[in-house]
Amino acid sequence: MIYEVFRQERKGQAFAHAGSVEAANDEFAEAYAREQYGRRGESAALWVVPRDAVHEIEDFADELQKNYHRVDGYPLKEKLGKARERAGTT
Amino acid sequence: MDQREQEFLEYVQSGGQVETDDWMPDEYRAKLIKFIEMHGNSELMGVLPEREWILRAPTLQRKLALTAKVQDEVGHSQLIYRVVEDLGKPREQCLDDLISGKSKFHNVFHYPTKTWGDVGVIAWLVDAAAIISQKALLKCSYAPYARIMKKICWEESFHILHGRDVILTMMLGTDEQRGLVQEALNRWWGPLMQFHGNPIAKEDDPMYVWRIKSQGNEEARQQFLDGYVPQIWELGLTVPDPKLRKRDDGVWAYTEPDWAELKHVVTGHGPKTAERLELRRTTREENAWVRQALLAPAA
Amino acid sequence: MNAQALLELADDELILGWRNSEWTGIAPLLEEDVAFSSIAQNEIGHARALYELAARELGTTADELAFDRSPDEYRCSKLVQLRLVPDWARTIARHCLYERADQARIEALKGSDDPELAGLAAKIDREEAYHRMHAEMWRDRLENEPRFVAAIEELEPLSDVRDEQIPEFADLWDEMTMVRRSVAGATW
Numbered sequence: 001m002i003y004e005v006f007r008q009e010r011k012g013q014a015f016a017h018a019g020s021v022e023a024a025n026d027e028f029a030e031a032y033a034r035e036q037y038g039r040r041g042e043s044a045a046l047w048v049v050p051r052d053a054v055h056e057i058e059d060f061a062d063e064l065q066k067n068y069h070r071v072d073g074y075p076l077k078e079k080l081g082k083a084r085e086r087a088g089t090t
Numbered sequence: 091m092d093q094r095e096q097e098f099l100e101y102v103q104s105g106g107q108v109e110t111d112d113w114m115p116d117e118y119r120a121k122l123i124k125f126i127e128m129h130g131n132s133e134l135m136g137v138l139p140e141r142e143w144i145l146r147a148p149t150l151q152r153k154l155a156l157t158a159k160v161q162d163e164v165g166h167s168q169l170i171y172r173v174v175e176d177l178g179k180p181r182e183q184c185l186d187d188l189i190s191g192k193s194k195f196h197n198v199f200h201y202p203t204k205t206w207g208d209v210g211v212i213a214w215l216v217d218a219a220a221i222i223s224q225k226a227l228l229k230c231s232y233a234p235y236a237r238i239m240k241k242i243c244w245e246e247s248f249h250i251l252h253g254r255d256v257i258l259t260m261m262l263g264t265d266e267q268r269g270l271v272q273e274a275l276n277r278w279w280g281p282l283m284q285f286h287g288n289p290i291a292k293e294d295d296p297m298y299v300w301r302i303k304s305q306g307n308e309e310a311r312q313q314f315l316d317g318y319v320p321q322i323w324e325l326g327l328t329v330p331d332p333k334l335r336k337r338d339d340g341v342w343a344y345t346e347p348d349w350a351e352l353k354h355v356v357t358g359h360g361p362k363t364a365e366r367l368e369l370r371r372t373t374r375e376e377n378a379w380v381r382q383a384l385l386a387p388a389a
Numbered sequence: 390m391n392a393q394a395l396l397e398l399a400d401d402e403l404i405l406g407w408r409n410s411e412w413t414g415i416a417p418l419l420e421e422d423v424a425f426s427s428i429a430q431n432e433i434g435h436a437r438a439l440y441e442l443a444a445r446e447l448g449t450t451a452d453e454l455a456f457d458r459s460p461d462e463y464r465c466s467k468l469v470q471l472r473l474v475p476d477w478a479r480t481i482a483r484h485c486l487y488e489r490a491d492q493a494r495i496e497a498l499k500g501s502d503d504p505e506l507a508g509l510a511a512k513i514d515r516e517e518a519y520h521r522m523h524a525e526m527w528r529d530r531l532e533n534e535p536r537f538v539a540a541i542e543e544l545e546p547l548s549d550v551r552d553e554q555i556p557e558f559a560d561l562w563d564e565m566t567m568v569r570r571s572v573a574g575a576t577w
Contacts, residue, residue: 002172019169019172019241021172022172028384039161040245
């Protein structure tokens with residue numbers, strides 16, 4: 001079985017995918033991940049997950065220009081300029 | 091090349107990254123597997139010349155450092171074969187092909203080690219030559235491979251420190267110890283100069299075209315010479331090549347390496363090739379039952 | 390605990406570590422190769438720490454104790470002297486037997502009057518916990534394998550045999566010391 005290994009380099013940081021190990025069961029996977037990704041003290045923590053349990057999503061639909069989700073949906077510069085003019089604070 | 095393949099080529103040539111489940115041209119996949127597999131084979135075979143010296147290390151610190159180095163190399167082969175397997179070629183098939191001679195491994199691992207001087211020279215210079223190629227692979231278009239290269243490069247940096255420490259200690263020691271270093275260097279220089287491969291123009295190298303490699307062979311060799319010849323000379327060691335010098339334009343000139351020897355060796359005719367493949371074959375067969383026992387559902 | 394008694398423990402760890410390191414590069418599977426090598430390295434590390442304690446009392450160094458005694462001066466058990474490569478069943482059987490016996494020994498040392506020794510024993514024990522987990526993990530997997538059962542039977546009586554050296558030990562000592570002896574008085 002293939003297990004994916006995620007490692008956290010230092011406490012507080014996100015867990016990032018580090019690689020995978022082949023193991024007979026969870027116990028072996030933990031032992032192997034511990035050594036392959038931790039023997040030099042390079043990881044604060046590891047998550048070890050059977051590959052089947054990881055579900056990948058890589059398709060996203062954005063057909064109708066949802067600009068309210070993006071920075072360019074909020075054109076403030078021109079309005080701010082005019083507001084300052086009106087307030088006499090330019 | 092059809093349009094889809096052409097678009098893919100342009101994509102990788104402009105720095106595009108490829109993941110495991112992405113569509114890729116058959117040629118790209120085949121070249122990738124062959125290249126990465128050879129790397130995995132090399133790490134696994136590189137273990138064999140060094141592990142003899144684990145048992146002969148002359149201090150506890152050297153014993154630990156050398157065992158850890160060899161352990162890293164086994165670990166690298168694990169990382170690399172996992173990448174190959176996810177591309178479609180199972181580990182066991184890779185090992186079959188390695189042992190039968192169908193697939194290759196780097197020239198340097200076909201040669202014998204003779205003294206503790208070799209231990210130092212290998213860790214200092216052979217690993218240095220390898221790390222130059224490996225740093226270039228950090229930019230490989232195939233992302234899973236580029237990602238494992240980060241861990242590999244980080245671990246290799248310890249190996250070079252260890253190698254340098256072994257060499258410096260010997261160079262500060264007795265005349266006999268200094269002699270061991272020079273003698274080992276004399277033997278390893280030829281294979282080292284061949285290591286990066288013949289100077290094929292990178293535009294003619296399919297590995298570069300597909301951005302699997304991001305560096306040409308000659309570029310890598312020049313980088314090696316630029317970085318390490320000064321380190322060799324500053325210790326009072328000599329390089330066994332009377333033509334070796336840095337020209338005014340910054341390019342290193344040297345005696346043309348023996349490309350026939352390189353070809354002869356990597357096609358399976360090195361001094362130690364047969365013996366080492368045989369060791370891999372017998373240890374693998376001897377312990378096939380262990381892999382079977384792990385596959386069986388727990389009692 | 391006096392230096393001579395410490396040497397018994399240190400020699401066991403050194404020689405077992407040396408024997409276990411013979412598997413680095415040729416273990417049955419790559420992941421296991423990496424894991425088992427860490428165990429071997431830890432054992433050498435334990436030996437070194439114990440030698441360092443003994444060395445102070447004896448007026449020498451850890452390396453000198455590890456390498457410069459004559460073969461008949463080593464106090465390791467017969468069990469650890471055996472060369473078991475390439476037999477994984479016997480290797481794991483020895484691993485299980487040794488870890489079990491060693492646990493009792495380390496536990497006793499943790500209660501030592503000497504705070505330095507007790508502290509070191511506690512550190513060693515924390516590393517050995519992983520060795521024990523690893524041994525049990527393999528025992529669970531192999532307990533019904535005839536080779537493993539036979540190996541346990543064969544090796545169990547040997548863990549209490551001391552002060553008996555097998556010919557293989559002389560070979561091990563030769564190899565272990567060959568570089569060190571090759572240039573008299575050299576620093577490596």
